[in-house]
Amino acid sequence: MSVPEFSHAFREQLQDLFRWRRDVRHFNRDPVPEPVLDDLLRTACLAPSVGLSEPWRFVRVDDPGRRAAVREDFARCNARALADHMGADALNYARLKLAGLDDAPHHLAVLSHPDPTQGRGLGRGTMPQTTTWSTVMAIHTFWLAATAVGVGVGWVSIIDPERIKTVLDVDPALELVAYLCVGYPAQPASTPELERRGWERRAPERREWIQR
Template sequence: MTQPGFSGTFTKEFETLLRWRRDVRHFRRDPVPAPVLDGLLATACLAPSVGLSEPWRFVRVDDPARRHAVREDFARCNAEALAARDGSDAGDYARLKLAGLDDAPHHVAVFSDNDPAQGRGLGRGTMPQTTTWSTVMAIHTFWLAATAAGVGVGWVSIIDPAHVAGMLDVDPEWELVAYLCVGYPQDPSDTPELQRRGWERRDPARQQWIAR
Protein backbone atom coordinates (compact mmCIF):
# COMPACT_ATOMS: atom_id res chain seq x y z
CA MET A 1 0.00 0.00 0.00
CA THR A 2 1.35 3.42 -0.97
CA GLN A 3 1.24 6.15 1.64
CA PRO A 4 -0.76 9.15 0.38
CA GLY A 5 1.03 12.38 -0.28
CA PHE A 6 -0.09 15.54 1.49
CA SER A 7 0.05 18.79 -0.42
CA GLY A 8 1.44 22.07 0.82
CA THR A 9 -2.12 23.39 0.87
CA PHE A 10 -3.19 20.56 3.16
CA THR A 11 -0.21 21.21 5.44
CA LYS A 12 -1.20 24.88 5.79
CA GLU A 13 -4.82 23.93 6.42
CA PHE A 14 -3.72 21.44 9.08
CA GLU A 15 -1.73 24.16 10.85
CA THR A 16 -4.82 26.37 10.68
CA LEU A 17 -6.86 23.57 12.26
CA LEU A 18 -4.37 23.35 15.13
CA ARG A 19 -4.53 27.12 15.66
CA TRP A 20 -8.33 27.06 15.81
CA ARG A 21 -8.51 24.08 18.18
CA ARG A 22 -9.30 26.11 21.24
CA ASP A 23 -10.73 25.35 24.67
CA VAL A 24 -14.32 26.58 24.30
CA ARG A 25 -16.32 27.88 27.27
CA HIS A 26 -19.13 29.80 25.55
CA PHE A 27 -21.59 27.56 23.72
CA ARG A 28 -24.79 27.86 21.77
CA ARG A 29 -27.51 25.65 23.19
CA ASP A 30 -28.66 23.99 19.96
CA PRO A 31 -27.54 20.34 19.88
CA VAL A 32 -25.00 18.84 17.52
CA PRO A 33 -26.75 16.33 15.20
CA ALA A 34 -26.30 12.72 16.30
CA PRO A 35 -24.57 11.64 13.04
CA VAL A 36 -21.97 14.38 13.57
CA LEU A 37 -21.31 13.29 17.16
CA ASP A 38 -21.07 9.66 16.08
CA GLY A 39 -18.61 10.66 13.37
CA LEU A 40 -16.42 12.50 15.88
CA LEU A 41 -16.29 9.41 18.07
CA ALA A 42 -15.38 7.22 15.10
CA THR A 43 -12.56 9.59 14.18
CA ALA A 44 -11.33 9.72 17.78
CA CYS A 45 -10.93 5.94 17.67
CA LEU A 46 -8.35 6.32 14.90
CA ALA A 47 -5.95 7.59 17.57
CA PRO A 48 -2.86 5.52 18.35
CA SER A 49 -2.81 3.42 21.50
CA VAL A 50 -0.17 1.41 23.32
CA GLY A 51 -0.26 -2.20 22.13
CA LEU A 52 -3.43 -1.36 20.14
CA SER A 53 -5.24 -1.53 23.48
CA GLU A 54 -7.76 1.26 22.71
CA PRO A 55 -8.24 1.98 26.44
CA TRP A 56 -10.54 5.01 25.97
CA ARG A 57 -14.16 4.85 27.03
CA PHE A 58 -16.36 7.76 25.87
CA VAL A 59 -19.49 8.26 28.01
CA ARG A 60 -22.24 10.68 27.01
CA VAL A 61 -23.78 12.28 30.09
CA ASP A 62 -27.38 12.99 29.11
CA ASP A 63 -29.18 12.55 32.43
CA PRO A 64 -30.15 16.02 33.80
CA ALA A 65 -29.63 14.96 37.42
CA ARG A 66 -26.12 13.72 36.75
CA ARG A 67 -25.24 16.82 34.76
CA HIS A 68 -26.52 18.99 37.61
CA ALA A 69 -24.40 17.00 40.07
CA VAL A 70 -21.31 17.58 37.95
CA ARG A 71 -22.04 21.32 37.85
CA GLU A 72 -22.35 21.31 41.64
CA ASP A 73 -19.02 19.49 41.96
CA PHE A 74 -17.38 22.03 39.66
CA ALA A 75 -18.80 24.93 41.70
CA ARG A 76 -17.43 23.46 44.93
CA CYS A 77 -13.98 22.73 43.48
CA ASN A 78 -13.82 26.13 41.82
CA ALA A 79 -14.69 27.89 45.09
CA GLU A 80 -11.93 25.96 46.84
CA ALA A 81 -9.45 26.89 44.10
CA LEU A 82 -10.42 30.56 44.41
CA ALA A 83 -10.07 30.49 48.20
CA ALA A 84 -6.54 29.11 47.83
CA ARG A 85 -5.46 32.20 45.89
CA ASP A 86 -4.74 35.65 47.27
CA GLY A 87 -4.27 39.24 46.16
CA SER A 88 -4.80 40.37 42.58
CA ASP A 89 -4.30 36.81 41.36
CA ALA A 90 -7.56 35.84 43.09
CA GLY A 91 -9.37 38.69 41.38
CA ASP A 92 -8.03 37.66 37.99
CA TYR A 93 -9.04 34.06 38.66
CA ALA A 94 -12.56 35.04 39.74
CA ARG A 95 -13.11 36.88 36.45
CA LEU A 96 -12.29 33.84 34.31
CA LYS A 97 -15.03 31.70 32.81
CA LEU A 98 -13.63 28.24 33.38
CA ALA A 99 -16.39 25.95 32.14
CA GLY A 100 -19.32 25.83 29.73
CA LEU A 101 -21.33 23.32 31.74
CA ASP A 102 -24.55 25.37 31.81
CA ASP A 103 -24.88 26.02 28.09
CA ALA A 104 -23.09 23.15 26.33
CA PRO A 105 -25.71 20.83 24.86
CA HIS A 106 -23.52 17.75 25.28
CA HIS A 107 -21.38 16.51 28.15
CA VAL A 108 -18.86 13.75 27.45
CA ALA A 109 -16.85 12.01 30.16
CA VAL A 110 -13.77 10.21 28.87
CA PHE A 111 -12.37 7.36 30.92
CA SER A 112 -9.32 5.16 30.56
CA ASP A 113 -9.39 1.44 31.23
CA ASN A 114 -5.83 1.20 32.47
CA ASP A 115 -5.64 -2.60 32.48
CA PRO A 116 -7.55 -3.66 29.36
CA ALA A 117 -7.34 -7.21 28.09
CA GLN A 118 -7.05 -5.80 24.58
CA GLY A 119 -3.44 -5.27 23.62
CA ARG A 120 -2.29 -8.10 25.94
CA GLY A 121 -0.13 -5.75 27.99
CA LEU A 122 2.23 -4.88 25.16
CA GLY A 123 4.31 -1.78 25.93
CA ARG A 124 2.87 -1.25 29.40
CA GLY A 125 5.28 -3.22 31.58
CA THR A 126 7.73 -0.40 32.29
CA MET A 127 5.42 2.53 31.50
CA PRO A 128 1.88 1.62 32.59
CA GLN A 129 0.81 5.27 32.23
CA THR A 130 0.78 4.76 28.45
CA THR A 131 -2.86 3.66 28.64
CA THR A 132 -3.81 7.05 30.07
CA TRP A 133 -1.66 8.81 27.51
CA SER A 134 -3.34 6.80 24.75
CA THR A 135 -6.71 8.02 26.01
CA VAL A 136 -5.43 11.60 25.90
CA MET A 137 -4.43 11.01 22.27
CA ALA A 138 -8.01 9.94 21.53
CA ILE A 139 -9.32 13.07 23.26
CA HIS A 140 -7.06 15.27 21.17
CA THR A 141 -8.10 13.47 17.99
CA PHE A 142 -11.77 13.98 18.95
CA TRP A 143 -11.03 17.66 19.56
CA LEU A 144 -9.36 18.17 16.18
CA ALA A 145 -12.19 16.38 14.39
CA ALA A 146 -14.71 18.53 16.25
CA THR A 147 -12.89 21.74 15.29
CA ALA A 148 -12.83 20.66 11.64
CA ALA A 149 -16.62 20.15 11.86
CA GLY A 150 -17.19 23.57 13.44
CA VAL A 151 -17.92 22.03 16.85
CA GLY A 152 -16.36 23.39 20.04
CA VAL A 153 -14.92 21.38 22.91
CA GLY A 154 -14.09 22.54 26.44
CA TRP A 155 -12.13 20.43 28.94
CA VAL A 156 -13.41 20.85 32.52
CA SER A 157 -10.59 19.93 34.89
CA ILE A 158 -11.77 21.73 38.04
CA ILE A 159 -13.69 18.72 39.35
CA ASP A 160 -13.07 15.85 41.74
CA PRO A 161 -12.46 12.94 39.33
CA ALA A 162 -13.28 10.19 41.81
CA HIS A 163 -16.48 11.93 42.86
CA VAL A 164 -17.61 12.51 39.28
CA ALA A 165 -16.75 8.97 38.26
CA GLY A 166 -18.92 7.70 41.12
CA MET A 167 -21.83 9.85 39.94
CA LEU A 168 -21.68 8.29 36.48
CA ASP A 169 -21.89 4.69 37.70
CA VAL A 170 -19.21 3.28 35.43
CA ASP A 171 -16.72 0.46 35.96
CA PRO A 172 -14.86 1.38 39.18
CA GLU A 173 -11.57 0.39 37.56
CA TRP A 174 -11.89 3.11 34.94
CA GLU A 175 -9.94 6.36 35.45
CA LEU A 176 -11.67 9.64 34.60
CA VAL A 177 -9.30 11.52 32.30
CA ALA A 178 -11.50 14.31 30.94
CA TYR A 179 -14.94 15.83 31.31
CA LEU A 180 -15.76 17.60 28.05
CA CYS A 181 -18.36 20.19 27.11
CA VAL A 182 -19.32 19.82 23.45
CA GLY A 183 -21.39 22.09 21.21
CA TYR A 184 -21.27 24.89 18.70
CA PRO A 185 -19.15 27.81 19.97
CA GLN A 186 -20.65 31.26 20.45
CA ASP A 187 -17.47 33.16 19.67
CA PRO A 188 -14.89 31.01 17.87
CA SER A 189 -11.33 32.35 17.96
CA ASP A 190 -7.86 31.21 16.97
CA THR A 191 -6.42 32.72 20.18
CA PRO A 192 -6.69 30.97 23.56
CA GLU A 193 -9.26 32.67 25.80
CA LEU A 194 -6.79 32.76 28.69
CA GLN A 195 -4.46 34.78 26.47
CA ARG A 196 -7.26 37.10 25.35
CA ARG A 197 -8.15 37.74 28.99
CA GLY A 198 -4.54 38.44 29.98
CA TRP A 199 -4.10 35.38 32.21
CA GLU A 200 -1.12 33.91 30.35
CA ARG A 201 0.62 33.91 26.98
CA ARG A 202 2.63 31.42 24.97
CA ASP A 203 6.36 31.17 25.70
CA PRO A 204 8.53 31.25 22.53
CA ALA A 205 11.17 29.24 24.40
CA ARG A 206 8.89 26.20 24.22
CA GLN A 207 9.41 26.20 20.44
CA GLN A 208 13.10 25.46 20.82
CA TRP A 209 14.77 22.08 21.09
CA ILE A 210 16.56 21.20 24.32
CA ALA A 211 19.84 19.55 23.34
CA ARG A 212 21.54 16.95 25.51
Protein backbone atom coordinates in the same frame (compact mmCIF):
# COMPACT_ATOMS: atom_id res chain seq x y z
CA MET B 1 -2.74 0.56 -1.21
CA SER B 2 -1.09 3.79 -2.34
CA VAL B 3 0.21 6.23 0.27
CA PRO B 4 -1.71 9.54 0.13
CA GLU B 5 0.17 12.69 -0.74
CA PHE B 6 -0.66 15.77 1.29
CA SER B 7 -0.39 19.01 -0.66
CA HIS B 8 1.17 22.23 0.57
CA ALA B 9 -2.32 23.76 0.74
CA PHE B 10 -3.49 20.88 2.94
CA ARG B 11 -0.51 21.28 5.26
CA GLU B 12 -1.25 24.99 5.63
CA GLN B 13 -4.88 24.18 6.46
CA LEU B 14 -3.65 21.64 9.00
CA GLN B 15 -1.66 24.40 10.69
CA ASP B 16 -4.84 26.49 10.76
CA LEU B 17 -6.65 23.58 12.38
CA PHE B 18 -4.02 23.40 15.12
CA ARG B 19 -4.28 27.15 15.70
CA TRP B 20 -8.09 27.13 15.88
CA ARG B 21 -8.23 24.13 18.20
CA ARG B 22 -9.10 26.10 21.29
CA ASP B 23 -10.49 25.24 24.70
CA VAL B 24 -14.05 26.58 24.40
CA ARG B 25 -15.89 27.86 27.47
CA HIS B 26 -18.85 29.67 25.88
CA PHE B 27 -21.31 27.69 23.77
CA ASN B 28 -24.46 28.14 21.79
CA ARG B 29 -27.17 25.82 23.09
CA ASP B 30 -28.04 24.41 19.67
CA PRO B 31 -27.33 20.65 19.71
CA VAL B 32 -24.80 19.08 17.40
CA PRO B 33 -26.55 16.64 15.01
CA GLU B 34 -26.24 13.02 16.09
CA PRO B 35 -24.55 11.90 12.82
CA VAL B 36 -21.84 14.53 13.41
CA LEU B 37 -21.26 13.33 16.97
CA ASP B 38 -21.09 9.73 15.76
CA ASP B 39 -18.53 10.68 13.10
CA LEU B 40 -16.42 12.46 15.71
CA LEU B 41 -16.42 9.38 17.92
CA ARG B 42 -15.40 7.16 15.00
CA THR B 43 -12.55 9.53 14.19
CA ALA B 44 -11.43 9.64 17.83
CA CYS B 45 -11.07 5.88 17.76
CA LEU B 46 -8.48 6.21 14.98
CA ALA B 47 -6.07 7.60 17.59
CA PRO B 48 -2.84 5.73 18.27
CA SER B 49 -2.65 3.61 21.41
CA VAL B 50 0.30 1.79 22.95
CA GLY B 51 0.08 -1.92 22.13
CA LEU B 52 -3.13 -1.19 20.18
CA SER B 53 -4.82 -1.31 23.57
CA GLU B 54 -7.53 1.28 22.75
CA PRO B 55 -8.22 1.86 26.46
CA TRP B 56 -10.57 4.82 26.03
CA ARG B 57 -14.24 4.79 26.97
CA PHE B 58 -16.50 7.68 25.89
CA VAL B 59 -19.61 8.23 28.02
CA ARG B 60 -22.41 10.57 26.93
CA VAL B 61 -23.87 12.38 29.92
CA ASP B 62 -27.43 13.31 28.96
CA ASP B 63 -29.35 12.85 32.20
CA PRO B 64 -30.21 16.28 33.75
CA GLY B 65 -29.76 14.94 37.28
CA ARG B 66 -26.27 13.67 36.61
CA ARG B 67 -25.33 16.91 34.86
CA ALA B 68 -26.58 18.89 37.83
CA ALA B 69 -24.49 16.75 40.17
CA VAL B 70 -21.39 17.36 38.01
CA ARG B 71 -22.13 21.10 38.04
CA GLU B 72 -22.42 21.05 41.84
CA ASP B 73 -19.11 19.25 42.15
CA PHE B 74 -17.48 21.79 39.84
CA ALA B 75 -18.86 24.67 41.93
CA ARG B 76 -17.48 23.11 45.11
CA CYS B 77 -14.03 22.45 43.63
CA ASN B 78 -13.96 25.84 41.92
CA ALA B 79 -14.68 27.61 45.21
CA ARG B 80 -11.70 25.84 46.78
CA ALA B 81 -9.50 26.75 43.82
CA LEU B 82 -10.62 30.40 44.00
CA ALA B 83 -9.63 30.51 47.67
CA ASP B 84 -6.07 29.63 46.65
CA HIS B 85 -5.75 32.85 44.62
CA MET B 86 -5.38 36.21 46.31
CA GLY B 87 -6.13 39.84 45.42
CA ALA B 88 -6.19 40.82 41.76
CA ASP B 89 -5.21 37.27 40.86
CA ALA B 90 -8.41 36.02 42.48
CA LEU B 91 -10.50 38.53 40.53
CA ASN B 92 -8.81 37.48 37.30
CA TYR B 93 -9.44 33.84 38.12
CA ALA B 94 -13.10 34.52 38.89
CA ARG B 95 -13.56 36.15 35.47
CA LEU B 96 -12.23 33.15 33.59
CA LYS B 97 -15.55 31.24 33.80
CA LEU B 98 -13.78 27.94 33.54
CA ALA B 99 -16.80 25.77 32.74
CA GLY B 100 -19.25 25.67 29.86
CA LEU B 101 -21.33 23.20 31.86
CA ASP B 102 -24.45 25.35 31.83
CA ASP B 103 -24.66 26.07 28.09
CA ALA B 104 -22.90 23.22 26.28
CA PRO B 105 -25.56 20.96 24.74
CA HIS B 106 -23.41 17.84 25.11
CA HIS B 107 -21.28 16.49 27.93
CA LEU B 108 -18.75 13.69 27.44
CA ALA B 109 -16.83 11.89 30.14
CA VAL B 110 -13.72 10.19 28.79
CA LEU B 111 -12.39 7.33 30.87
CA SER B 112 -9.44 5.02 30.51
CA HIS B 113 -9.07 1.35 31.36
CA PRO B 114 -5.78 1.06 33.30
CA ASP B 115 -5.16 -2.58 32.35
CA PRO B 116 -7.21 -3.67 29.35
CA THR B 117 -6.82 -7.18 28.01
CA GLN B 118 -6.60 -5.71 24.53
CA GLY B 119 -2.99 -4.94 23.69
CA ARG B 120 -1.73 -7.80 25.88
CA GLY B 121 0.13 -5.43 28.19
CA LEU B 122 2.67 -4.31 25.61
CA GLY B 123 4.74 -1.46 27.10
CA ARG B 124 2.82 -1.29 30.36
CA GLY B 125 5.36 -3.27 32.36
CA THR B 126 7.81 -0.37 32.18
CA MET B 127 5.42 2.55 31.58
CA PRO B 128 1.98 1.74 32.99
CA GLN B 129 0.76 5.29 32.32
CA THR B 130 0.61 4.54 28.60
CA THR B 131 -3.10 3.70 28.82
CA THR B 132 -3.81 7.21 30.14
CA TRP B 133 -1.61 8.79 27.49
CA SER B 134 -3.32 6.76 24.76
CA THR B 135 -6.70 8.02 25.97
CA VAL B 136 -5.41 11.59 25.85
CA MET B 137 -4.45 10.96 22.22
CA ALA B 138 -8.05 9.92 21.52
CA ILE B 139 -9.29 13.10 23.20
CA HIS B 140 -6.97 15.22 21.08
CA THR B 141 -8.04 13.41 17.92
CA PHE B 142 -11.70 14.01 18.84
CA TRP B 143 -10.90 17.67 19.50
CA LEU B 144 -9.19 18.25 16.16
CA ALA B 145 -11.96 16.48 14.27
CA ALA B 146 -14.54 18.59 16.11
CA THR B 147 -12.72 21.82 15.26
CA ALA B 148 -12.63 20.82 11.61
CA VAL B 149 -16.46 20.77 11.50
CA GLY B 150 -16.95 23.91 13.59
CA VAL B 151 -17.68 22.15 16.88
CA GLY B 152 -16.06 23.42 20.07
CA VAL B 153 -14.72 21.39 22.98
CA GLY B 154 -14.00 22.52 26.53
CA TRP B 155 -12.06 20.44 29.06
CA VAL B 156 -13.41 20.77 32.61
CA SER B 157 -10.62 19.82 35.00
CA ILE B 158 -11.78 21.45 38.24
CA ILE B 159 -13.75 18.44 39.43
CA ASP B 160 -13.21 15.51 41.78
CA PRO B 161 -12.62 12.49 39.48
CA GLU B 162 -13.72 9.88 42.02
CA ARG B 163 -16.90 11.77 42.86
CA ILE B 164 -17.72 12.19 39.18
CA LYS B 165 -17.28 8.45 38.56
CA THR B 166 -19.79 7.82 41.35
CA VAL B 167 -22.22 10.31 39.83
CA LEU B 168 -21.93 8.60 36.45
CA ASP B 169 -22.17 5.10 37.96
CA VAL B 170 -19.24 3.77 35.93
CA ASP B 171 -16.79 1.00 36.72
CA PRO B 172 -14.70 2.34 39.64
CA ALA B 173 -11.62 0.68 38.16
CA LEU B 174 -11.73 3.11 35.23
CA GLU B 175 -9.75 6.34 35.36
CA LEU B 176 -11.58 9.58 34.60
CA VAL B 177 -9.24 11.41 32.24
CA ALA B 178 -11.48 14.23 31.00
CA TYR B 179 -14.92 15.74 31.30
CA LEU B 180 -15.69 17.55 28.05
CA CYS B 181 -18.28 20.14 27.10
CA VAL B 182 -19.16 19.91 23.42
CA GLY B 183 -21.15 22.26 21.21
CA TYR B 184 -20.96 25.11 18.75
CA PRO B 185 -18.73 27.90 20.14
CA ALA B 186 -20.36 31.24 20.85
CA GLN B 187 -17.10 33.11 20.26
CA PRO B 188 -14.72 31.25 17.92
CA ALA B 189 -11.11 32.41 18.28
CA SER B 190 -7.66 31.33 17.16
CA THR B 191 -5.95 32.33 20.42
CA PRO B 192 -6.49 30.76 23.85
CA GLU B 193 -9.02 32.53 26.06
CA LEU B 194 -6.54 32.34 28.94
CA GLU B 195 -4.11 34.34 26.82
CA ARG B 196 -6.76 36.83 25.69
CA ARG B 197 -7.74 37.46 29.31
CA GLY B 198 -4.17 37.92 30.46
CA TRP B 199 -3.98 34.78 32.59
CA GLU B 200 -0.91 33.37 30.82
CA ARG B 201 1.10 33.59 27.62
CA ARG B 202 2.85 30.97 25.56
CA ALA B 203 6.55 30.48 26.26
CA PRO B 204 8.42 30.89 22.93
CA GLU B 205 11.51 29.14 24.24
CA ARG B 206 9.55 25.90 24.52
CA ARG B 207 9.32 25.82 20.74
CA GLU B 208 13.05 25.18 20.50
CA TRP B 209 14.75 21.80 20.33
CA ILE B 210 16.63 20.69 23.42
CA GLN B 211 19.78 18.87 22.34
CA ARG B 212 21.78 16.42 24.42
